[in-house]
Amino acid sequence: MTPRQRFLAAVHQEPVDRPPIWLMRQAGRYLPEYRELKTKHDFLTMVRTPELAAEVTLQPLKRFPLDAAIIFSDILVIPEALGQGYHFRDQGGIGMDYLLDSAEKIEALDPTKMAEKLKYVGDALSLTRSKLGEDTALLGFCGSPWTLACYMVEGGSAKDFTAIKQLALVQPELFEALMQKLTDAIVDYLHMQIDAGADALQIFDSWGAICPATHYEAFSLRWIHHIIAELKNRVPVILYAKGMGHKAPDLMNTGAKVISLDWTMNLRRMRDSIGRGAAVQGNLDPVVLTTTPEVTRREAQHVLDEAGSRPGYIFNLGHGMIPSAKIECVEALMETVTGQTNAG
């Protein structure tokens, strides 16, 4: 069974020799070779340069026997392609180049020619595929319309993202106009990612839990549902809704084939309640990888035990890898899940 076969079998809840594994943000600052490259190129340059993006994407695969690569990119390439650029603030976090605070500014966003504007992501995927070969799964991704709108309307990173909720509650037509543009842009973008070789796509609703439960369908999930429907089953979609895993029945109604859980969910209970409705991915706390190999082995084994032996489970973290993760902990994790001791 190749890693790609293993990954896709788990997605489709078919038997596997062992659970496939990949790690959210597996390419990134915890890797010395990434930090080395980062001294020469800034983050956005790496995202926008296919050769660099492909190189970063493949870095963790050279170290660890991962079953899938996920393209090195950023969810905010969509707002930028729509006309609202962004940068990193000196004090940390994201700053959008302007605040999306009027009907005129929303009207001015241009959701056309996404495949053209974001061709660099397609090129990065194609280049990665050519270097990766056919035996390993390759994933694309995007942010959900709701999560992107959180940044766009707030003007950048925030603790609470109050502005998006004020817009959605007070000016529903304007909110819907924004969501429709984001949805259209994302559909084109994801089709391009599939054309460029993505085996599956993950949609990140990273700020799902900002949304009140009773509005979650209207404010976020219906747009994700629409996106997945427009992909017409070309590839399976994984949905990660941080802090909203307890709404699994609603998440499954979007058409997602895999529900990716954060660490606050009990994996065994979730697998029992989800049943055959979707495969499940997650939910090791990323902080475990900052502790010791011994603790990592124990915690990873616990997640495997909770996942059980029924087909349809993909090992992953409950959130992205954190920069202080230790290489020896990632190695211990890989050994526990794969039984292998290195990437060779």
Added chain:
Amino acid sequence: MTPRQRFLAAVHQEPVDRPPIWLMRQAGRYLPEYRELKTKHDFLTMVRTPELAAEVTLQPLKRFPLDAAIIFSDILVIPEALGQGYHFRDQGGIGMDYLLDSAEKIEALDPTKMAEKLKYVGDALSLTRSKLGEDTALLGFCGSPWTLACYMVEGGSAKDFTAIKQLALVQPELFEALMQKLTDAIVDYLHMQIDAGADALQIFDSWGAICPATHYEAFSLRWIHHIIAELKNRVPVILYAKGMGHKAPDLMNTGAKVISLDWTMNLRRMRDSIGRGAAVQGNLDPVVLTTTPEVTRREAQHVLDEAGSRPGYIFNLGHGMIPSAKIECVEALMETVTGQTNAG
């Protein structure tokens, strides 16, 4: 039915004429009279001066027909009384005066004489009761051991609180020594609050969702369980575990009489699944109070509809009031819930 009777009846799931209402952080920066007082005294001075704390506690009661007052204080008075002081950082957030990063420092924390060291909170409660009269409920509160330990071990506010999880996973004996001290201190502190006139107590596990689901019992809930057991049913306890409302059965096992829900939970489903096991409090999104009176009325009515007519529901927000909440929205909320148009 007095407000106090109404509040306590709802806690005990007995019939009420209408749902009682109070609002987390109802005394605070959204009130002009609080901001006025804050120009003369800093936050910690107000917390430590019974006359000022009582005045701030009563400010929202003079404006709105709330059924309960909650003492103006801070969860971090416990670490401070244990010997680890704190301050507000210039860039925002909490800074502990030193980092709790060794066995020696944990050993040095002194959990004795809590009632004496925190007498100012008892005095503030007594003074508030004398001014409030007997007809309105008066609440005390504390942070959970887990939530306090998040700040203490991290050294202040943080996005992710990785340090507490590293301690709990890698040095479980040391973690438990810390939790035991916090638990002992909190038990004494809460008994003192009851002696001083508190009708009920709310425990804030504000950082519950930092904890992996499979460790939540061991890392947080067992200590809350122990605290509630030690209070020997003198007064009912409300448990607020932000981001962990989906673990309601586990929360109820602590002995809490009321489960306070954030906005990510579907209130109707939660009331159905909790049944007679506990009363429920919450879960209006605080951002609603930054919109318009019209939106506030609509959203508040929706929460009331979701709560249903079965006894055992207390109206509240899903998290604390935010500083940009508008007075006219709070008024619209009070009218919707109480049918009254002012505090008179």
